[in-house]
Structures are given as C-alpha cells and as structure tokens.
Amino acid sequence: MTKDTLCTRQVDCSLCPKVSEGTLAYRQYPQGQHFSAEKCTQNCMIFVIKGELLINSNEYPGTTLQSRQCVLQAIGSKMELLALTDVEYIAYWFTELPLLCEDRYKEILERSEAPLTYTPLIANAKLERLLHDIVDYFKEQPSACGKYLDLKRQELVYILTCYYPLRQISTFFYPISTYTESFHYFIMQNYDKVKNVEEFAHLGGYTTTTFRRLFKNMYNVPVYEWILDKKREGILNDLQFTKQRVSVISARYGFDSLSHFAHFCKDSFGDTPRALRKRAASGEKITIIKEKGDDSAREQADRED
Template sequence: MDSHTLLTSYLANLKVDLIVADYNECSTDWRDLDYTPDYSKFYFIIGGEGWLKIGDKEYYPKPGELILMPEGVKQSYACISERPFLKYWCHFSAKVGEMNLFRVLELSHVCIPENPAAVEAAFKGITDSARSDAVYAPLLARSKLLELMSYYMMNLKLDELSYKNLGAARKLTAVLDYIAENIEQNMTIHDLAEIAYMHPNYFMRLFKQQIGVPPIQYITRQKIEKAKELLTTTSGSVSAIADQLGFGDLFYFSKQFKKHAGLTPTEFRKHKSGGMI
C-alpha cells in the first residue's frame, strides 16, 4: 500500500458544493487578470480561442480539454481572437473534512477526457440543474458535479499528482497502512499518534482535517469493510467474525454493521449468497 491509499480516503470522504454553472460564448471583452478566487472552477472547452494563466503556467485550451482552476491560486483569462471562446463552466468547492481538496493535493490543471461526450453530458446536467427551481435540483447538481470530478480524476495520470504537505501525507499513509495491516486488532489514538510521531490531540485534529472523519470512526468503517469480506468469503459465524475483528460485543457489532451497511450481518450474508431478505 502506498500514498494512493491516502488519495482513496480523500476521495471517499469528498464533499462538493456547486456555486454556479453555465454555458457561454465568450467574446473579446471576456478578460480578467491576476485575481485569486476563493472558489474552484472547471472549464470544458467546446470551441474558439482563449488564454488562461493558473499560477505561473500559461495555457491555450483546445476543444475537448477539461481545465481545473483551483481556489487560492492567482489566475488570469482572456479571449484572444474574434472567434468566440465556447465553454461550459462551473464554480464549486471541494472539501475533505474541513480542508479544501486543492490545498491538500496538487493536480494537473488540464486533462483530456477519453469520453468527452460523457463530460459534456455531465456539464449539461449541472447547468440544467443550476437553472432549475425544482426542490431536488441542488442534489442532482451535486451528484453531477461529483460525476464530473470522477471523470477528471479518471483521466489523470497518478504520477502527476502530488501532496502539498508531503510530510503529513507520509505520516498519515503510514497510519492508514498500519490500520489496514492490523484491522483485526484493537487500536488506540495513542498507538496511531506514536506511528505518526505526533501528540494525540494534534494527531486527531490532523487526521480529521485530512481524512474527513475522526480516527476511531475511520477504524470502525474499515472493520466493517473487513467484516463484509469475511461474511462473503468465509463460513465463520457472525459471532466469530465479531470476535476476530475485536468487537467483543455481538450486539454492538451488529448495530455498527447495520449503521454502515444498512443490513444486519446475517441479512448481508444472505443477500450476498443470493437469498431474499
């Protein structure tokens, strides 16, 4: 297991919120220089000619490119010809716990989706929902924004990704590795803080900021995931599996399992074996 484990945890706990979205034909008056937004942006280029500057990098986007402009980074943009710059766009926030995703991860600003039609369809869904007065529209917009984020991540090369606080990332990766390798044991905050060489109070704050949930809640989730695997692949009793994973109390195990899986352990095993519930 490596630092990609940390990325998986980030994305599993990612929360996104759409601020505004639309489709525009940008003329030569579309221009702004050296501003730093407190929101992130996606552009999906349909046609025309434009210029972007993100940080100290300049881009001349082409049709079919999906552009990420993260918050907190100085930016500029302009249309550079008489041909209208055609693009879908959205402003949004993306957080893991209390941390903005793009203050934790350094991602490539440009990706070329393998399936541009799917990206355009996601953007159309976002813009349609943003314009709708329906009570469910914000929920649908958020789901389409997550879909768009998935397309972006899907088309990135993982070696293009880097962590802005590599020291903290490495420490948390070591902790996540330890949890995975010792999931059948009972672990304390003190144990995990020692692995990260941190004071327990600081460790708990950092873990929740970076992973999105407190350490004990994360461990419980991972134990339940392991329980699902054991219920599906072994014939051990529910009680034996609870003991194996360090729950001890069968009632507490069943309660936690249903909280995370929506079914009791027995119902889950029956469902996975093709039985009716």
C-alpha cells in the first residue's frame, strides 16, 4: 500500500535574495494574543484559516472573523486584533495590487459603494484552495522564495477580482477607493501648512518612506518637486494679486531669510520679489521659469528633506 507524501523542493531558498519580503505572511498565534490599535502603513487583507480572530476597526468594530472569512483594511485606518482562540491567518500587505486584469479592477472601483454594514468576505472554493496551498508552502520551511510568492499574490488578486460577483467584490474593495479620495483631500488641504516632507508625513501619521511612496503612486512625481511647484504658484499669486508684505509671504512659505526668498524668486521667476511686484503692477504677466529654478528647487528640497 502506497502512502502519498508532500513533495519537497530540492534547493535552499535561504541563499536567494528576498523579493517583496514580508508582504505575504502566514501567522499563528495562541489564544489571548493581542495587537493594540495602530494605523496601517499599507493596505492589508486578512484571511483567517483556523480559529477566531477579533478585529476592531472603523469598518469592522468588534467583528469576530472565523475560518474562510476575509477583510480588507485601507492604509491609514486603525486596526486592533485579538486571538479569541488559537488562530492561523494569512496577512497580505500592499500599496498597489499586482493586477492581471486591470479593466475588471477599474470596473470594481467604479461600482464600489459604501455598505450599510461591513461584513467579511467568504472565501470561495477556488480562493480557499489557494490559501491552504500558501499555508502549506510556508510550513515547508522558514525561508520562502519571494518570486514564488509574487506569483501567488497575482493569483490571489486575480481570484478576488475575477471570481466574485461584481456587486459583492466592489463592497470588499470599497475602503481602498475611499482612501484614495481621502489621501488626495489630505494633500490638497495641508500642503501649504508644512515646510518639508517629514513634517507632511508626520501630519498624516505616516512614515516618511511610506508617504513618499504613496504620493509618487498618486501624483507620479516626487513629493518635494510637487511641493515646490505649489510653492511657486502660491508665491507668484501672492506677489501679483495681494498687498501682503514680502516678509510675510517669505515666512508663510517657510524661508529662513529674505535673502533666501529673493534667491528663490530669481531662480523661479527671473527677478526679486519687489521687482516682480513692480512688473506685475505695470501689467506684465509673470511666469514660472522652471528651467532656471530646477537646480535651486532641488537644493532647497534636499535641505528640507
């Protein structure tokens, strides 16, 4: 009589560099294990394999997750976890999803609506098989192949986006769509209140690295370049259309001295602040000279960063 055994790989994956290490993780915790509420620095999916896990967040207040149940928490949201029993789950942390079908995902976000009450998603048979396959893989040995896990992440997202009814999965992904809108709102409401990238990140409760990555993903430019462009636009508007003192404008935009402010204006607009005002008063239209201001702007950003 033959006995089926689990195939084992014939290479030592610990010798290879990790790829996206830690973004897909298998967790086992005893009853009573508690993780206090913290703001998520990335989007997070949780898939419960065994046991009961209590989650407490704005979307899922005091919700008990059981086997085959899944939730999605958007970056920036606060999440508290408590193992009500011995528990096993898979956590998937991400900023951007590895999409195989972008059209389907766009349709999902376009259809997403806030539910009256958030309820966990139930893993269908296809997703459940994949989750158990991932668990078996992690149990083989501690070191995991990052490239292999990248493929599993793609498969995971493909099943979620393409093997669930549109209405059901749109509700699941709704927190991400609202986060994108709220992050944009946060940027537009606060960019003129901060002096540098670190202060901007701290104001939103993010690490500087996470904030830079999120910003680049949304605006497709580095934070410091975007802030400097907005700073130029604001300064030019204040010089041309307000009667505020130059010293007040300089202080508002975070310059250490009037000489530094004058140098910035020369590089960005071609003249000193007072000269620019005279030219504007005579009816001349002042424009931003990005070609001349780029080096100075980069130096200013480097000092602020």
